[in-house]
Amino acid sequence: MPIAPSITATDQKTWTNRHETVHQVIDNLFDIANGETDDIVDDYNATALAIQGLIRKAIQQNKKIRTLGGGWSFSEVTATDGWLLNTKLMNMLIEIRNAASLSEMYVGNPSNVLFAQCGNSMQELNNYLRRTGRSLKTSGASNGQTIAGAFSTGTHGSAIDFGSTPDFVVGLHIIVSADEHIWLEKASYPVVSDSFIRRLQTKLIRDDDLFNAALVSFGSFGFIHGVMIETEPLYLLECYRQRYPLDDSLRHVMETLDFSNADFLPHGNERPFHFQVVVNQYDLNDGAYVTIMYKRAFTENYQPPVVDHDKAGPGDDVPAFLGKLTQLLPVVTPFIVNNLIKTSFVTFSNVWGTSGEIFTNMDTRGKLLSTAIGIPIRFVNQVNEMLIGINEAQGPFSGIFSYRYVKRSEATLAFTRYEHTCIVELDGVESATTRNFYKAVWKQLEERNIPHTFHWGKISELDAAKLEKMYQHNISKWIKARNTLMPVDALQIFNNQTLMDWGLDTTLLRPF
Numbered sequence: 001m002p003i004a005p006s007i008t009a010t011d012q013k014t015w016t017n018r019h020e021t022v023h024q025v026i027d028n029l030f031d032i033a034n035g036e037t038d039d040i041v042d043d044y045n046a047t048a049l050a051i052q053g054l055i056r057k058a059i060q061q062n063k064k065i066r067t068l069g070g071g072w073s074f075s076e077v078t079a080t081d082g083w084l085l086n087t088k089l090m091n092m093l094i095e096i097r098n099a100a101s102l103s104e105m106y107v108g109n110p111s112n113v114l115f116a117q118c119g120n121s122m123q124e125l126n127n128y129l130r131r132t133g134r135s136l137k138t139s140g141a142s143n144g145q146t147i148a149g150a151f152s153t154g155t156h157g158s159a160i161d162f163g164s165t166p167d168f169v170v171g172l173h174i175i176v177s178a179d180e181h182i183w184l185e186k187a188s189y190p191v192v193s194d195s196f197i198r199r200l201q202t203k204l205i206r207d208d209d210l211f212n213a214a215l216v217s218f219g220s221f222g223f224i225h226g227v228m229i230e231t232e233p234l235y236l237l238e239c240y241r242q243r244y245p246l247d248d249s250l251r252h253v254m255e256t257l258d259f260s261n262a263d264f265l266p267h268g269n270e271r272p273f274h275f276q277v278v279v280n281q282y283d284l285n286d287g288a289y290v291t292i293m294y295k296r297a298f299t300e301n302y303q304p305p306v307v308d309h310d311k312a313g314p315g316d317d318v319p320a321f322l323g324k325l326t327q328l329l330p331v332v333t334p335f336i337v338n339n340l341i342k343t344s345f346v347t348f349s350n351v352w353g354t355s356g357e358i359f360t361n362m363d364t365r366g367k368l369l370s371t372a373i374g375i376p377i378r379f380v381n382q383v384n385e386m387l388i389g390i391n392e393a394q395g396p397f398s399g400i401f402s403y404r405y406v407k408r409s410e411a412t413l414a415f416t417r418y419e420h421t422c423i424v425e426l427d428g429v430e431s432a433t434t435r436n437f438y439k440a441v442w443k444q445l446e447e448r449n450i451p452h453t454f455h456w457g458k459i460s461e462l463d464a465a466k467l468e469k470m471y472q473h474n475i476s477k478w479i480k481a482r483n484t485l486m487p488v489d490a491l492q493i494f495n496n497q498t499l500m501d502w503g504l505d506t507t508l509l510r511p512f
């Protein structure tokens, strides 16, 4: 018996994100589920039609729409006072086995290509890929995000010479209005064939500027229904977390990513896949924590890491273990954080696992705040000293300082926009002190003229003027792309307060 796709109004009237930093009154939350016939592509197409119907209804009833991923963003990018669309049940995965689905101009390896519906969680993807002997090229430190939610804010995991999650996306299927959905890919990197486009009953647009703009667009370019990603053969990560003095040798690596004289690291001058430095400002004498991972060919002959819920795993970032603490204790002081770091953020050597086994945490909850600031790597030591100084003068901040590194992304509004970006992460317990600490940091970055950007899914205080300074002409390129792809009525219902605060909701007069 064929089942039709469903869009179910839950009548939920409030929505809170994962870390309880956003509490939003909403008009409704809808659960979207695929139907089931004996043809997966027909089912996929039927869901697209149903979503178009919902967009039509929203326009008629003047309701705003936001598409929800995992709800893991700390910022209000995901919030709306209108209709929130739950996509977590939209988790089809379609292997592109038929070469006829790929363009003759596709220069990649066809076995790398996977088509994923938007609501697949990073964990679902990791599990599927593990079974098929393949791997994501990168992910965040944790894996509870959906694929569309992750790349829509530029989620990164510190793959220092690859980039972030948007960088493995090569095609986007977007429902841009009540009447139109499109397949968007780069003109410089064509992927799918005409028969694929016909099968999805969609319209092909090949354009680098439009594609790069839509990649990091935090729910504003319509409903991203499916994505084509490039994966790679399964690999292993050989992982270490050790403490090293914050001396000239480590500082040199931190501000250059030049490993040629890094004899102190586990594999000396070998360039790692992942590099992260965590500074506990309350325990500087014993050095910084350096997490370092080397990419290795896959073999079955390894012991995956044993999960210990009381300790930070090899790939865990700071929210993963700070969050647990906030659930157990009413007040978290710097003293408690310091002790927690000593007992939970343990050092280790020679731990092996696939990317999905290392970057694995997905049960994090708790009242946490996180701001993540992208800076060109040459400023990292200056910023670290600045943070220690601000903490002494205006702290104490109940959290620690973390530095991760990512290669530049081509997405128009990627916050990883410097040749190599260092992402300075300040994760702390939810409190007025933490928020004040953030404000002091942001102010000093301005005063010291240190170029910087902000993670779109984390806490910031952005406005149009600040964004213009950070992204210059990329702001107008992004706005123009949005106006090119979406008709005004659809564009307006996909606005939310955050987009307006950022000055990114502009409607342009056509034609351009």
Ligand SMILES: Cc1cc2nc3c(=O)[nH]c(=O)nc-3n(C[C@H](O)[C@H](O)[C@H](O)COP(=O)(O)OP(=O)(O)OC[C@H]3O[C@@H](n4cnc5c(N)ncnc54)[C@H](O)[C@@H]3O)c2cc1C
Pocket (backbone or CB within 6 Å): 018, 019, 066, 067, 068, 069, 070, 071, 072, 073, 074, 077, 078, 087, 118, 119, 139, 140, 141, 142, 144, 145, 146, 147, 148, 149, 150, 151, 152, 153, 154, 155, 156, 157, 217, 218, 219, 220, 222, 223, 224, 225, 317, 319, 320, 364, 455, 456, 457, 458
């Ligand atoms: C514990 C924890 C650890 C984290 N670790 C990292 C990390 O290591 N690195 C990092 O960079 N970030 C990290 N983050 C931040 C997180 O990865 C990002 O905020 C990410 O965007 C959240 O993904 P999500 O699926 O939960 O999306 P949501 O937060 O639900 O949504 C994010 C944005 O995507 C949009 N969106 C979602 N689905 C669609 C769709 N189908 N179509 C159109 N728009 C859509 C939403 O409207 C919203 O604007 C972490 C967050 C937490 C809570």
